[in-house]
Amino acid sequence: MNIIFLGPPGAGKGTQAKRLETRYGITQISTGDMLRAEVKAGSEIGQEAKALMDAGKLVPDSIIVSMLEARIQKPDCGKGFILDGFPRTVAQAEALDIVLQRLGRKIDVVLMLEVDENALADRVAGRFSCAKCGASYNDVSKPTAVGGTCDLCGSHDFVRRADDDRETVTSRLAAYRKETLPLLPYYEERVTVSFIDGMAPIDEVSKQIDSTMMEIE
Numbered sequence: 472m473n474i475i476f477l478g479p480p481g482a483g484k485g486t487q488a489k490r491l492e493t494r495y496g497i498t499q500i501s502t503g504d505m506l507r508a509e510v511k512a513g514s515e516i517g518q519e520a521k522a523l524m525d526a527g528k529l530v531p532d533s534i535i536v537s538m539l540e541a542r543i544q545k546p547d548c549g550k551g552f553i554l555d556g557f558p559r560t561v562a563q564a565e566a567l568d569i570v571l572q573r574l575g576r577k578i579d580v581v582l583m584l585e586v587d588e589n590a591l592a593d594r595v596a597g598r599f600s601c602a603k604c605g606a607s608y609n610d611v612s613k614p615t616a617v618g619g620t621c622d623l624c625g626s627h628d629f630v631r632r633a634d635d636d637r638e639t640v641t642s643r644l645a646a647y648r649k650e651t652l653p654l655l656p657y658y659e660e661r662v663t664v665s666f667i668d669g670m671a672p673i674d675e676v677s678k679q680i681d682s683t684m685m686e687i688e
C-alpha cells in the first residue's frame with residue numbers, strides 16, 4: 472500500500488502518518504524530517520536547505536527528488552510507504568510518477584487532510600518534542616505532565632522547530648497555497664483522492680482514515 476498525505480502545515484500529516492505506519496507496517500517518509508536530519512548533520516544539503524526552511528520556503532525540487540528517489544528504494548519501503556510532505560509541487564509529482572513507473576509501483580490513494588486555516592498557526596506554534604526520544608507534544612492538545620517530563624523516556628529536555636513561529640507559518644501556508652494546492656487536481660485526474668476532516672479530534676481523524684483504507688483494500 473502506497474499512500475500520499477496532502478494538507479497544509481499543521482494539518483496532522485505527520486501525526487496520522489505515524490499511526491498508519493504502526494497499523495499497516497508500512498514506512499513513513501517525511502521529507503521535512505529528512506531535511507532536518509541533514510541540517511543537524513551539517514551536510515551540504517542541510518546547509519543549502521536551512522535558510523529556505525527557516526524562511527518557510529520550499530527547498531529546490533532537484534534536491535528533494537533525488538533524496539526521495541534513494542529513500543523509496545530502501546528495503547523498509549518494500550511493503551509500502553506513506554509520503555508525508557512530498558510531493559509539494561507539480562514538478563515533484565511528475566518526477567515521482569517517473570520513478571514509480573520505473574520501479575513498477577504506484578500510488579494507491581491520496582489522503583487530503585482538510586483543515587480550517589485559522590487553526591493551523593495555533594497547532595504549529597503549540598508543537599514541541601522530546602529532545603532525547605523525539606516524542607511529540609503540544610501545549611494545547613498534548614501537554615507534558617506537570618514538571619515537564621517526557622512520558623516515554625523521562626527526559627526534561629524539549630525542543631521546538633525553528634520554523635514553527637507564527638510568522639514563518641504564514642510563509643509556509645503561502646507556499647502551500649501557491650505550489651502544493653495544484654496537486655489536488657493533478658491527483659484527482661489520476662488516482663483515488665479521499666478527503667478527510669482534519670478538524671476532528673486526532674482519534675476521530677484516524678477512524679476516518681481507517682474507513683477509507685478499508686474501502687480501497
Ligand code: AP5
Binds near residue numbers: 484487523528530
Ligand atoms: P514539513 O516538515 O513537511 O512541514 P509541514 O508540511 O509544514 O508540516 P508539519 O510537519 O508542520 O505539519 P503536519 O501536517 O505534519 O502536522 P503534525 O502532525 O505535526 O516541512 C518543513 C519544511 O521543509 C518546508 O517548509 C520546506 O522548507 C521543507 N520541505 C519539506 N518537504 C519538502 C518538499 N517536498 N519540497 C520542498 N521543500 C520541502 O501536527 C501539527 C500539530 O497539531 C501537532 O502538535 C499535533 O499534535 C497537532 N494535531 C495534529 N492533528 C490534530 C488534530 N486533529 N486536532 C488537534 N491537534 C492536532
Ligand code: ZN
Binds near residue numbers: 604605606624
Ligand atoms: Zn522522550
